[in-house]
Amino acid sequence: METIFRSYPSSSAQRSDRSAGDRLRHRQKVREAIRENIADIIAEESIIGKDRDRIIKVPIRGIKEYRFVYGENVPGVGEGAGEETRPGQVIGKGQEASQSQHAGDRPGVDYYETDITLDELIDIMFEDLELPYLERKHLREIEIEQQYRRKGFRKKGVRVRLDKRRTARSRIKRKLAASRHNETFQMQAERFPFHNDDLTYRHSVSEIRRESNAVVMCIMDTSGSMDTMKKYLARSFFFLLYRFLCTKYQNVEIVFIAHHTEAREVTEEEFFHKGESGGTFISSGYHKALEIIQQRYHPSLWNIYVFHCSDGDNFESDNSVALQAAQQVAQLSNLFGYGEIKPLGSGYYGNSMIPFFAQLQAENFQTVQIQRKEEIWPAFKIFLSKDRAREDAA
Amino acid sequence: MSTSYTIKDLEDWNKQILRLAREFGLNPYPQEFELCDHEQMLAYMAYSGMPSHYPHWSYGKSYEKLKTLYDYGVGGLPYEMVINSNPCIAYLMRDNALALQVLTLAHVYGHSDFFRNNFTFRSTRAEFTLETFKAHADRVRRYIEDPSIGLEKVEHLLDAAHALSLQCRRNLAIRKQTPEEEQEQLLVESKPLHDPFRSIHRPPEYAPPDFNRVPLYPDEDLILFIRDHNPHLSDWEKDLLTIVHEEAEYFIPQIETKIMNEGWASFWHKLILERLDLPQGVKLEFLVRHTQVLSPTPGGINPYHLGFKLWEDIERRWNDPIPNEEKQCGSRRKNGREKILEVREIERDTSFLRRYLTEELVRELNLFEYQSRGNERVISRVADEENWQQIKQTLIRNVGMGSVPVIKIENADYNNNRVLFLKHDHDDRDLHLEYAEKTLLYLHQLWGREVVLETTINEKKSLLCFADEKMVIKPLH
Numbered sequence: 001m002e003t004i005f006r007s008y009p010s011s012s013a014q015r016s017d018r019s020a021g022d023r024l025r026h027r028q029k030v031r032e033a034i035r036e037n038i039a040d041i042i043a044e045e046s047i048i049g050k051d052r053d054r055i056i057k058v059p060i061r062g063i064k065e066y067r068f069v070y071g072e073n074v075p076g077v078g079e080g081a082g083e084e085t086r087p088g089q090v091i092g093k094g095q096e097a098s099q100s101q102h103a104g105d106r107p108g109v110d111y112y113e114t115d116i117t118l119d120e121l122i123d124i125m126f127e128d129l130e131l132p133y134l135e136r137k138h139l140r141e142i143e144i145e146q147q148y149r150r151k152g153f154r155k156k157g158v159r160v161r162l163d164k165r166r167t168a169r170s171r172i173k174r175k176l177a178a179s180r181h182n183e184t185f186q187m188q189a190e191r192f193p194f195h196n197d198d199l200t201y202r203h204s205v206s207e208i209r210r211e212s213n214a215v216v217m218c219i220m221d222t223s224g225s226m227d228t229m230k231k232y233l234a235r236s237f238f239f240l241l242y243r244f245l246c247t248k249y250q251n252v253e254i255v256f257i258a259h260h261t262e263a264r265e266v267t268e269e270e271f272f273h274k275g276e277s278g279g280t281f282i283s284s285g286y287h288k289a290l291e292i293i294q295q296r297y298h299p300s301l302w303n304i305y306v307f308h309c310s311d312g313d314n315f316e317s318d319n320s321v322a323l324q325a326a327q328q329v330a331q332l333s334n335l336f337g338y339g340e341i342k343p344l345g346s347g348y349y350g351n352s353m354i355p356f357f358a359q360l361q362a363e364n365f366q367t368v369q370i371q372r373k374e375e376i377w378p379a380f381k382i383f384l385s386k387d388r389a390r391e392d393a394a
Numbered sequence: 395m396s397t398s399y400t401i402k403d404l405e406d407w408n409k410q411i412l413r414l415a416r417e418f419g420l421n422p423y424p425q426e427f428e429l430c431d432h433e434q435m436l437a438y439m440a441y442s443g444m445p446s447h448y449p450h451w452s453y454g455k456s457y458e459k460l461k462t463l464y465d466y467g468v469g470g471l472p473y474e475m476v477i478n479s480n481p482c483i484a485y486l487m488r489d490n491a492l493a494l495q496v497l498t499l500a501h502v503y504g505h506s507d508f509f510r511n512n513f514t515f516r517s518t519r520a521e522f523t524l525e526t527f528k529a530h531a532d533r534v535r536r537y538i539e540d541p542s543i544g545l546e547k548v549e550h551l552l553d554a555a556h557a558l559s560l561q562c563r564r565n566l567a568i569r570k571q572t573p574e575e576e577q578e579q580l581l582v583e584s585k586p587l588h589d590p591f592r593s594i595h596r597p598p599e600y601a602p603p604d605f606n607r608v609p610l611y612p613d614e615d616l617i618l619f620i621r622d623h624n625p626h627l628s629d630w631e632k633d634l635l636t637i638v639h640e641e642a643e644y645f646i647p648q649i650e651t652k653i654m655n656e657g658w659a660s661f662w663h664k665l666i667l668e669r670l671d672l673p674q675g676v677k678l679e680f681l682v683r684h685t686q687v688l689s690p691t692p693g694g695i696n697p698y699h700l701g702f703k704l705w706e707d708i709e710r711r712w713n714d715p716i717p718n719e720e721k722q723c724g725s726r727r728k729n730g731r732e733k734i735l736e737v738r739e740i741e742r743d744t745s746f747l748r749r750y751l752t753e754e755l756v757r758e759l760n761l762f763e764y765q766s767r768g769n770e771r772v773i774s775r776v777a778d779e780e781n782w783q784q785i786k787q788t789l790i791r792n793v794g795m796g797s798v799p800v801i802k803i804e805n806a807d808y809n810n811n812r813v814l815f816l817k818h819d820h821d822d823r824d825l826h827l828e829y830a831e832k833t834l835l836y837l838h839q840l841w842g843r844e845v846v847l848e849t850t851i852n853e854k855k856s857l858l859c860f861a862d863e864k865m866v867i868k869p870l871h
Contacts, residue, residue: 079694087773
């Protein structure tokens with residue numbers, strides 16, 4: 001008999017997972033590819049404002065296996081089912097890779113997608129950024145004496161911490177031991193009282209925990225000139241800032257301040273979705289921020305990050321007041337940014353505040369200009385680099 | 395999981411199947427079967443069935459892809475996987491029921507017979523398959539472990555080599571000429587033709603052939619050419635290029651005979667199983683599976699089905715031709731069985747379809763041609779009297795290596811500047827430009843200097859010049 005049958009090895013030791021190494025390498029490459037394309041991914045509308053555990057699809061370029069292949073103008077042949085084929089009939093989308101003869105001979109879907117959780121994506125985003133290592137700075141940390149934490153048992157202690165169950169158990173143990181030791185003892189001893197050795201107390205320690213707090217103040221111009229596109233760009237920027245600070249601080253709070261000619265604190269929902277009308281006093285937003293800082297976020301306890309998005313269309317007479325207020329905000333905050341959003345094709349009306357703010361002499365103040373969504377990531381990096389520069393100087 | 399059959403059952407059925415296969419005239423290699431679970435099967439698929447294969451991330455990618463498809467139930471597993479080696483090795487999924495295993499055994503012998511007898515596989519040296527792949531794997535691993543080379547560099551080179559691996563000669567049955575033979579041929583061709591009226595004609599001017607030109611004749615083996623003509627490659631790089639080229643050459647016959655091979659195996663498993671004395675339940679299950687394997691792919695081509703239909707048709711036409719078919723079969727009447735055994739030896743997919751795909755079959759299979767229009771694929775031709783030949787032509791052009799553009803090296807010293815000049819044999823099919831750019835990047839990486847590819851884009855001759863990390867498209871006047 002020339003045919004050999006090799007049976008299935010019963011022990012798993014003989015069945016090695018041979019593709020493990022190559023799979024690992026592939027996954028590393030996927031991660032690299034994501035990192036390289038992070039700016040594009042950030043610009044994708046869908047990831048902004050999603051839950052952290054949510055799985056998102058990320059398009060990846062660069063780990064496709066390229067060859068010389070034919071392009072779009074190449075006819076193919078298919079097998080029809082039944083009689084219904086007729087010229088002009090649509091049989092599918094051109095992008096779908098049909099059941100081709102062998103893998104990789106046709107360009108498939110334009111990019112290759114992978115699933116990743118938003119959390120993981122955020123990790124990748126920030127791990128490559130060479131961001132200021134904020135912890136090194138003496139952050140405004142506060143020591144919080146946390147509630148007592150239990151830590152084992154002791155034979156000595158105060159009455160209130162007596163552990164009755166353990167005490168009773170200990171007495172029973174002693175009783176049994178005594179009875180085994182001395183048979184006669186059991187007969188006479190009707191009463192077996194607690195002894196000092198039985199008493200068991202709960203022990204607890206108090207812990208001091210360091211806490212770092214940050215507050216992100218999102219100030220946005222909601223005057224009539226801010227349209228949806230501008231708000232979307234602003235929102236993307238705030239999202240990044242918030243996510244980034246979440247990785248660095250234990251407590252991060254967000255305050256939303258919407259302003260036109262006057263400012264008020266609003267909820268996130270209102271902030272992004274409610275349009276208002278009217279003119280703009282940038283100073284009103286800053287004053288509101290200062291007020292909130294005064295009331296709730298004292299600079300000795302909180303790291304304050306302020307970011308203001310506007311289209312730069314401020315009311316002339318307000319400019320000097322705004323500058324003054326900005327100076328104050330810069331003094332109180334770790335980082336203060338002004339982002340001017342002027343989407344391309346939105347009509348270049350109004351003036352810009354950027355040249356005006358150049359007068360502001362504060363090293364933690366930064367102005368950025370965002371025109372397209374692809375610019376959000378670079379702008380974000382520029383914004384944070386200010387923080388780093390300051391830290392290096394320190 | 396326990397299985398409903400034992401190795402003994404398989405051996406018994408195998409004996410009967412092998413006896414029948416021999417009676418039918420099949421001549422397969424000695425066979426080895428290995429039972430495996432679904433994860434092992436996926437791994438074998440990712441590495442083209444090879445028990446040992448060099449590592450590269452693309453195999454990890456392919457595994458992940460297969461696994462995802464399998465987990466979501468989109469892509470099933472093949473019932474079997476056969477590799478072209480002597481002895482022939484096939485993997486059986488151990489979770490399959492007995493009926494399916496019996497079908498698979500018969501199917502495997504079909505493939506094995508095809509590997510052994512079809513002319514395209516002569517070049518693959520099946521006796522050494524396993525050893526060759528093992529040796530390749532060992533060499534690649536050694537380079538990875540070498541501290542002066544390392545994984546990154548090996549991967550970098552393999553990425554480039556993989557991109558170009560199929561850019562090589564397709565018909566390996568034709569021997570490649572040695573440089574000496576090429577010189578000789580050039581000399582012969584340069585001589586003026588024999589002229590019986592020499593005495594009254596003015597002798598044509600003799601232009602001596604240019605022996606300094608590299609290559610003398612356009613060369614299709616891109617990576618081999620680079621290996622031999624780029625002086626800056628180190629030995630390990632040359633070795634890796636050789637390895638990738640040898641693997642591509644090993645797989646080309648399988649690409650070139652996909653339809654014939656799958657059809658042949660399906661044809662025989664059907665015939666053999668019909669002759670076996672199967673229990674009723676097994677028989678029913680066999681019919682279900684057989685129908686599944688041969689069901690037409692909507693909107694595409696199922697090579698099992700197309701091949702099967704062709705083989706059946708050839709046998710029928712040579713056994714009992716209807717009157718007007720007698721002419722086609724010629725006077726030397728073979729019977730159907732002899733004819734198909736002969737065809738399986740001497741054809742490849744392109745010639746197989748050209749010779750044996752008849753108008754009746756095109757109509758019966760209801761073949762159609764489609765074109766991409768915008769984002770959709772639209773049927774452009776259906777099988778009728780006017781269009782069936784065009785459909786057949788389109789099909790022939792797309793099978794096997796027909797889906798890989800023919801690109802040849804014309805000149806390795808273009809503009810006297812060691813620029814590599816290549817020419818795409820354009821046949822109405824344009825290159826995919828994004829892919830071309832990325833592939834030229836790899837070519838540029840291997841060659842180390844500028845690379846120029848002549849092709850046609852939207853009916854305009856153009857040069858794709860790749861230098862300094864980017865591609866420039868220049869129209870050619």
